[in-house]
Amino acid sequence: MTTAALPFPANQPKGYEWFDAEAEFDERVHLQLEAPEHIRTLKEFGYSDEVIATKASPVAVSSPFRILSEEGAAVLLSVARRLRQHATSCERIDNLVRGGCYRSRFLRDLCTNASLTQLMCDIYQTDVAPHTMPLQLGHMNFSPNDLSKAVDKWHYDTLPLDIVMMVTDPNKIAGGRFEYFVGTKEEMAELAKQGKTPPVSRVVAPEFNGAGYAIALHGNMVVHRGGPLEKAAERISMVNGYVSTLPNVDDQQRHSQLRAVDDPEVLYTEWAKHAAWRGRERLNSLLQEMDFTSDRKQIASQLKEAIEDVNLAIAEISDDNVASIDHFEK
Ligand SMILES: [Fe+2]
Numbered sequence: 001m002t003t004a005a006l007p008f009p010a011n012q013p014k015g016y017e018w019f020d021a022e023a024e025f026d027e028r029v030h031l032q033l034e035a036p037e038h039i040r041t042l043k044e045f046g047y048s049d050e051v052i053a054t055k056a057s058p059v060a061v062s063s064p065f066r067i068l069s070e071e072g073a074a075v076l077l078s079v080a081r082r083l084r085q086h087a088t089s090c091e092r093i094d095n096l097v098r099g100g101c102y103r104s105r106f107l108r109d110l111c112t113n114a115s116l117t118q119l120m121c122d123i124y125q126t127d128v129a130p131h132t133m134p135l136q137l138g139h140m141n142f143s144p145n146d147l148s149k150a151v152d153k154w155h156y157d158t159l160p161l162d163i164v165m166m167v168t169d170p171n172k173i174a175g176g177r178f179e180y181f182v183g184t185k186e187e188m189a190e191l192a193k194q195g196k197t198p199p200v201s202r203v204v205a206p207e208f209n210g211a212g213y214a215i216a217l218h219g220n221m222v223v224h225r226g227g228p229l230e231k232a233a234e235r236i237s238m239v240n241g242y243v244s245t246l247p248n249v250d251d252q253q254r255h256s257q258l259r260a261v262d263d264p265e266v267l268y269t270e271w272a273k274h275a276a277w278r279g280r281e282r283l284n285s286l287l288q289e290m291d292f293t294s295d296r297k298q299i300a301s302q303l304k305e306a307i308e309d310v311n312l313a314i315a316e317i318s319d320d321n322v323a324s325i326d327h328f329e330k
Pocket residue numbers: 155156157219224
């Protein structure tokens with residue numbers, strides 16, 4: 001069952017205006033949801049049962065599946081082209097747009113659509129909701145200015161779960177393939193220490209049938225990238241984030257890294273609201289589950305755990321040092 005974690009904010013942040021003359025999102029016209037044929041688990045990637053048990057989902061990645069109809073894909077492409085004027089750059093990605101859901105109602109309504117979210121619950125085999133932070137919805141990657149650069153370097157995500165959708169047809173482009181490493185983050189860190197990228201034998205580049213197809217990804221656990229283009233071309237992909245609605249799994253967020261890329265007018269408020277939501281859900285769970293006991297250490301530790309995301313957010317938001325955005329390439 002899908003549950004909204006937090007409602008989309010009623011007000012826009014400073015500097016964001018809605019696009020005019022935009023098609024209104026209609027799931028009967030714009031969606032063509034199909035289930036993926038294959039699911040790969042974190043276990044297959046080398047993670048232990050103990051680690052998997054604490055994460056949002058046991059799923060690592062799905063095979064490509066259809067999300068948008070032809071008409072839906074055409075509208076999303078036109079939205080992405082309009083958003084491109086707001087592109088920024090960071091150490092990991094040459095051209096990206098964040099906060100598009102505060103500008104395009106079509107993108108907002110697609111990214112928060114209940115039918116799509118229900119499909120994601122089925123794929124992830126757990127209850128998920130569109131990410132609590134709209135900056136983590138409808139993220140767009142565009143072709144790099146420098147063709148020698150990967151569209152998005154080898155990394156794992158700053159959020160637990162996401163879909164990676166092709167906005168342009170990857171079959172009409174040379175290179176720029178989405179790729180993932182069949183292995184753990186720890187293995188990748190070891191490789192990177194030796195100056196290596198993942199061995200070709202353990203890299204998978206899924207075949208997408210066209211624009212509007214996507215894969216489901218446990219982005220925080222699966223190392224992946226958008227490969228370099230072989231020839232200059234328009235290459236756009238869209239990443240939409242999800243969170244587990246279960247209060248006691250790991251948060252799997254690395255919000256502090258977003259300081260290197262996101263608009264401070266938006267980021268800190270969204271970050272604080274996410275932490276408040278996590279704290280609320282965990283305190284609620286504690287209220288329901290706490291038993292009588294004289295074990296005061298256990299009681300104190302349960303309370304401490306329930307608000308650990310709030311305390312972490314306070315510490316990280318107060319920190320004056322801006323983190324860089326991590327990746328595994330030099
Ligand atoms: Fe990613």
